[in-house]
Amino acid sequence: MTKSVFYHAGCPVCVSAEQDIVSLIGSDKVEIVHLGEQKSRIDEAESKGVKSVPALLTPSGNVLHLNFGASISDVKG
Amino acid sequence: MTKSVFYHAGCPVCVSAEQDIVSLIGSDKVEIVHLGEQKSRIDEAESKGVKSVPALLTPSGNVLHLNFGASISDVKG
Numbered sequence: 283m284t285k286s287v288f289y290h291a292g293c294p295v296c297v298s299a300e301q302d303i304v305s306l307i308g309s310d311k312v313e314i315v316h317l318g319e320q321k322s323r324i325d326e327a328e329s330k331g332v333k334s335v336p337a338l339l340t341p342s343g344n345v346l347h348l349n350f351g352a353s354i355s356d357v358k359g
Numbered sequence: 360m361t362k363s364v365f366y367h368a369g370c371p372v373c374v375s376a377e378q379d380i381v382s383l384i385g386s387d388k389v390e391i392v393h394l395g396e397q398k399s400r401i402d403e404a405e406s407k408g409v410k411s412v413p414a415l416l417t418p419s420g421n422v423l424h425l426n427f428g429a430s431i432s433d434v435k436g
Contacts, residue, residue: 286383290421297380298421302417302421302423303417303423305393305419306388306417306418307383307384308385309384321413332436340379340382340383341383342379342382344375344379346376346380346425346426347380347425347426348423348424348425349423349424358411
Protein backbone atom coordinates (compact mmCIF):
# COMPACT_ATOMS: atom_id res chain seq x y z
CA MET A 283 0.00 0.00 0.00
CA THR A 284 1.60 3.27 -1.06
CA LYS A 285 -1.35 5.64 -0.83
CA SER A 286 -3.04 6.93 2.26
CA VAL A 287 -6.82 6.63 2.51
CA PHE A 288 -8.90 9.43 4.00
CA TYR A 289 -12.24 8.15 5.25
CA HIS A 290 -14.95 10.68 5.91
CA ALA A 291 -18.70 11.05 5.93
CA GLY A 292 -19.34 14.46 4.47
CA CYS A 293 -19.76 16.30 7.75
CA PRO A 294 -18.40 19.86 7.94
CA VAL A 295 -15.49 18.87 10.17
CA CYS A 296 -14.66 16.09 7.70
CA VAL A 297 -14.60 18.42 4.71
CA SER A 298 -12.40 20.91 6.50
CA ALA A 299 -9.96 18.19 7.53
CA GLU A 300 -10.03 16.73 4.02
CA GLN A 301 -8.93 19.99 2.46
CA ASP A 302 -6.05 20.28 4.90
CA ILE A 303 -4.93 16.68 4.47
CA VAL A 304 -5.05 16.78 0.68
CA SER A 305 -3.15 20.05 0.70
CA LEU A 306 -0.48 18.69 3.06
CA ILE A 307 0.02 15.22 1.63
CA GLY A 308 -0.81 15.90 -1.99
CA SER A 309 -3.94 14.80 -3.81
CA ASP A 310 -2.05 12.13 -5.74
CA LYS A 311 -1.02 10.42 -2.51
CA VAL A 312 -4.36 10.08 -0.80
CA GLU A 313 -7.57 8.34 -1.77
CA ILE A 314 -10.74 9.99 -0.49
CA VAL A 315 -13.54 7.66 0.58
CA HIS A 316 -16.98 9.04 1.52
CA LEU A 317 -18.42 6.32 3.73
CA GLY A 318 -21.88 7.84 3.60
CA GLU A 319 -21.94 7.34 -0.17
CA GLN A 320 -19.83 4.17 -0.27
CA LYS A 321 -21.35 2.14 2.50
CA SER A 322 -19.84 -1.01 1.01
CA ARG A 323 -16.48 0.21 2.23
CA ILE A 324 -17.49 0.63 5.88
CA ASP A 325 -16.47 -2.95 6.64
CA GLU A 326 -13.09 -2.31 5.04
CA ALA A 327 -12.62 0.82 7.12
CA GLU A 328 -13.53 -0.99 10.33
CA SER A 329 -11.19 -3.85 9.56
CA LYS A 330 -8.36 -1.35 9.14
CA GLY A 331 -9.04 0.05 12.60
CA VAL A 332 -11.11 3.12 11.76
CA LYS A 333 -13.25 3.96 14.78
CA SER A 334 -14.50 7.42 13.82
CA VAL A 335 -14.38 9.78 10.88
CA PRO A 336 -12.60 11.69 9.60
CA ALA A 337 -9.65 9.31 9.78
CA LEU A 338 -6.49 8.84 7.78
CA LEU A 339 -5.15 5.37 7.08
CA THR A 340 -1.44 5.77 6.41
CA PRO A 341 0.67 3.66 4.04
CA SER A 342 2.20 2.00 7.10
CA GLY A 343 -1.22 0.76 8.15
CA ASN A 344 -1.72 3.11 11.10
CA VAL A 345 -4.97 4.97 11.52
CA LEU A 346 -4.88 8.61 12.57
CA HIS A 347 -8.25 9.72 13.89
CA LEU A 348 -8.66 13.42 13.26
CA ASN A 349 -10.94 16.00 14.85
CA PHE A 350 -13.83 13.87 16.01
CA GLY A 351 -16.74 14.07 13.57
CA ALA A 352 -18.82 10.92 13.77
CA SER A 353 -18.44 7.38 15.01
CA ILE A 354 -18.51 4.50 12.57
CA SER A 355 -21.82 3.39 14.07
CA ASP A 356 -23.32 6.77 13.19
CA VAL A 357 -22.25 6.35 9.57
CA LYS A 358 -23.89 2.94 9.38
CA GLY A 359 -27.25 4.24 10.53
CA MET B 360 3.46 30.48 7.72
CA THR B 361 4.64 27.80 5.34
CA LYS B 362 5.47 25.00 7.74
CA SER B 363 3.09 22.87 9.73
CA VAL B 364 3.70 22.53 13.46
CA PHE B 365 3.19 19.21 15.21
CA TYR B 366 2.58 19.71 18.94
CA HIS B 367 2.99 16.70 21.18
CA ALA B 368 3.91 15.77 24.72
CA GLY B 369 5.98 12.64 24.36
CA CYS B 370 3.20 10.17 25.09
CA PRO B 371 3.25 6.89 23.14
CA VAL B 372 0.28 7.85 20.98
CA CYS B 373 2.03 11.15 20.22
CA VAL B 374 5.24 9.49 19.10
CA SER B 375 3.39 7.07 16.86
CA ALA B 376 1.41 9.89 15.26
CA GLU B 377 4.56 11.97 14.90
CA GLN B 378 6.31 9.29 12.89
CA ASP B 379 3.33 8.98 10.56
CA ILE B 380 2.93 12.71 10.10
CA VAL B 381 6.61 13.33 9.42
CA SER B 382 6.65 10.47 6.97
CA LEU B 383 3.55 11.74 5.15
CA ILE B 384 4.26 15.44 5.06
CA GLY B 385 8.04 15.37 4.97
CA SER B 386 10.36 16.29 7.84
CA ASP B 387 11.35 19.54 6.14
CA LYS B 388 7.75 20.72 6.13
CA VAL B 389 6.84 20.21 9.76
CA GLU B 390 8.27 21.57 12.99
CA ILE B 391 8.01 19.24 15.97
CA VAL B 392 7.30 20.86 19.33
CA HIS B 393 7.41 18.81 22.55
CA LEU B 394 5.20 20.79 24.92
CA GLY B 395 6.39 18.79 27.91
CA GLU B 396 9.94 19.99 27.30
CA GLN B 397 9.07 23.41 25.87
CA LYS B 398 6.45 24.63 28.28
CA SER B 399 7.04 28.19 27.15
CA ARG B 400 5.26 27.30 23.93
CA ILE B 401 2.06 26.04 25.57
CA ASP B 402 0.53 29.51 25.45
CA GLU B 403 1.37 29.74 21.77
CA ALA B 404 -0.26 26.37 21.12
CA GLU B 405 -3.40 27.34 23.00
CA SER B 406 -3.65 30.64 21.17
CA LYS B 407 -3.53 28.74 17.87
CA GLY B 408 -6.47 26.61 18.96
CA VAL B 409 -4.70 23.47 20.16
CA LYS B 410 -6.97 21.73 22.66
CA SER B 411 -5.22 18.38 22.99
CA VAL B 412 -2.06 16.69 21.82
CA PRO B 413 -0.96 15.37 19.47
CA ALA B 414 -2.20 18.11 17.15
CA LEU B 415 -1.10 19.44 13.81
CA LEU B 416 -1.27 23.13 13.05
CA THR B 417 -1.44 23.45 9.27
CA PRO B 418 0.01 26.28 7.17
CA SER B 419 -3.54 27.55 6.65
CA GLY B 420 -3.94 27.99 10.40
CA ASN B 421 -6.29 25.09 11.02
CA VAL B 422 -5.64 22.69 13.87
CA LEU B 423 -6.10 18.98 13.28
CA HIS B 424 -6.40 17.12 16.56
CA LEU B 425 -5.13 13.61 16.11
CA ASN B 426 -5.73 10.44 18.12
CA PHE B 427 -6.48 11.81 21.55
CA GLY B 428 -3.45 11.62 23.79
CA ALA B 429 -3.60 14.30 26.45
CA SER B 430 -5.42 17.57 27.04
CA ILE B 431 -3.52 20.82 27.17
CA SER B 432 -4.36 21.07 30.86
CA ASP B 433 -2.61 17.73 31.45
CA VAL B 434 0.53 19.04 29.78
CA LYS B 435 0.53 22.12 31.98
CA GLY B 436 0.42 20.10 35.18
